[in-house]
Amino acid sequence: MFSFPYDQQRRRRSIQWKRALALSLLLLFVGLSCDPxxxxxxxxxxxxxxALGYWLGQNPVYSFAIGLLSHALLDMMPHHDPxxxxxxDxxxxxxxxxxxxxxxxxxxxxxxxxxxxLWGAIGGMLPDLEHILFFKACGGFALCEKKSYPSHNGLLPHPGNAPLLVGYALEIGACYLTINLAF
Ligand SMILES: [Zn+2]
Known part of the structure; x- marks a missing residue:
């Protein structure tokens, strides 16, 4: 029976688990979007x-840290919370x-x-998981002082009341800019 050389098999396995991880995260966040x-x-x-993790990160650890930091910058940008x-909406x-x-x-x-x-994206999304961890303590998904991420507990501004079109235009702009910088 035909079999792949060892390296190829390993590469296949690592791609498979990365895909599985990405898919699980995607499903998790799609599920979370039930409460926007x-x-x-x-x-x-x-x-x-x-994008920033790929552009500035020398390795996945740096990329993860860059993703985490980018979360605060985006939370501080005026956006539209539905x-x-x-x-x-x-x-x-x-x-x-x-x-x-x-x-x-x-x-x-x-x-x-x-x-x-992958790790830049995970770092970028991860801070929002604490909205679930603190769901009871904060009486829902609201921002509150018990949370630890600075743009979730009031330490940094979180202007989520921009008009719909302005908010999404700014978010699309941020995506477009960083993709153009990185790729
Ligand atoms: Zn956030």
Missing amino acids: SLAASFGTHAVVGA VLTDRL VGVFVAFNLGTLFTTAELWRSNDNDSRI
Whole structure:
């Protein structure tokens, strides 16, 4: 029976687990988008973290740290947090996040599954997980002083009430700029 040389088999296995990890994260964040008050746009955090992590990171650890830092910069940028009772608002938010997560996956795939892209994206999205960890303590997904990430506990500004078009234009601008810088 035909078998791959050892190196090729190892490469295949590592691509498979990376794909599985990326898919799990994607599903996790798509699931989280059921309550969109959770985050500005985790898809934007993923794209910008991935691009900056690839551009500035010498290895996956640096890329992860760069992703984490980029989260604060994006949270401080004026953006539009959707109003939960507004179906259209929520629909736009979910669609925007699906599009930006797909973009992140494409950037990763078309650059030989470079691990700096993956870890930059993970670092970019990770801080928003604490919205779940502190769900009870904060009475929901709201920003509150019990959280530890500086743009979630009031230490840094979090202007999430920009008009819809302005907010998404700024997020698209951030994605476009960082992708152009990095690739
Ligand atoms: Zn955040």
